[in-house]
Ligand SMILES: NC(=O)C1=CN([C@@H]2O[C@H](COP(=O)(O)OP(=O)(O)OC[C@H]3O[C@@H](n4cnc5c(N)ncnc54)[C@H](OP(=O)(O)O)[C@@H]3O)[C@@H](O)[C@H]2O)C=CC1
């Protein structure tokens with residue numbers, strides 16, 4: 001029995017993690033879960049999976065949840081609650097499925113407590129990759145990627161010598177506006193931006209996919225997960241999201257991982273690694289698909305990807321600012337305060353304004369994250 005804790009159990013990744021678990025109840029025990037504000041779903045999950053510990057966003061919501069869950073369930077709240085879910089139970093593996101850099105402290109707490117990590121919350125590695133990587137090295141825990149591209153690369157690298165990798169290629173669907181020119185992005189709506197062509201995901205990552213910030217995050221995430229230089233990480237547009245990513249070796253051999261766009265496959269792989277078992281997902285039918293398409297990345301069309309590479313290469317607090325400014329810009333776009341094209345303007349302005357600090361400690365990361373948020377919030381158009 002593998003004991004699992006889930007940060008963000010009520011979200012897209014969290015619910016799909018529980019879906020895999022409910023298909024193999026003999027393999028998993030859910031020790032702890034956390035939700036934010038969706039208490040209705042959280043209560044259903046607690047009653048079905050019977051974790052000992054559950055966390056919600058606020059004290060008031062914790063009181064509400066306590067009334068509707070089995071006696072003996074401990075209900076906690078806020079950042080401390082997330083840290084407790086991450087670190088205070090007997091879980092072997094913590095699935096980090098919170099959205100945004102609020103996932104950083106709980107992830108570090110889980111690592112410090114010696115838990116293996118099923119990593120979905122990529123903003124954590126973008127914001128503080130060197131700190132997370134160092135903590136993982138010190139504690140000797142495993143980080144099993146859940147992000148589909150990184151799970152693909154992890155699977156392609158299984159048993160290979162990383163020194164013989166010449167480069168990796170992360171595939172990108174192109175997002176909800178992949179067939180529009182930049183001029184055609186003027187006036188696009190929130191509703192249109194939320195229509196991802198292949199994946200059903202939370203709102204924030206769906207917007208990140210449309211701006212190509214998501215791919216930029218994935219480049220930085222790959223740099224930290226696989227210890228590759230930015231020159232060894234490419235991005236290629238692949239509209240069907242069937243090839244999830246691939247690795248090219250020094251002998252020009254390429255290994256790719258394929259599958260239907262269904263996050264339950266990489267989630268399951270992270271939960272059961274190094275084993276595999278029959279899954280509730282559908283088989284990939286290449287004959288029915290017929291052909292796969294590819295397009296070279298256009299960095300003028302997608303300036304956020306260019307900014308991500310620049311931020312990653314600069315390192316220090318620059319990726320922290322890139323991430324935090326983006327979080328605010330996306331929230332402002334979703335609230336209707338700014339336009340889609342202004343998201344990249346907010347990020348660019350924050351990157352230009354900030355002063356990069358090399359090798360920052362956690363306190364400085366936190367400070368710069370707050371600075372970038374306040375600055376991104378203050379920009380008026
Ligand atoms: N969805 C996907 O297919 C993929 C997602 N990822 C990454 O995984 C992470 C999660 O994404 P996704 O599942 O789509 O996101 P969702 O928005 O669907 O879920 C986010 C989760 O975080 C919780 N949460 C949000 N705010 C708070 C808060 N203040 N306090 C406590 N909990 C909070 C939400 O709770 P509630 O809803 O109850 O408020 C929810 O459980 C992101 O980093 C994303 O980039 C990576 C690859 C694919």
Ligand SMILES: CC(=O)[C@@H](O)[C@H](O)COP(=O)(O)O
Nearest residue numbers: 147148172173174175209214
């Ligand atoms: C499912 C997943 O891993 C997402 O991160 C996905 O990559 C989003 O799709 P695109 O960013 O390629 O549009």
Ligand SMILES: [Mn+2]
Nearest residue numbers: 147148149218
């Ligand atoms: Mn991805």
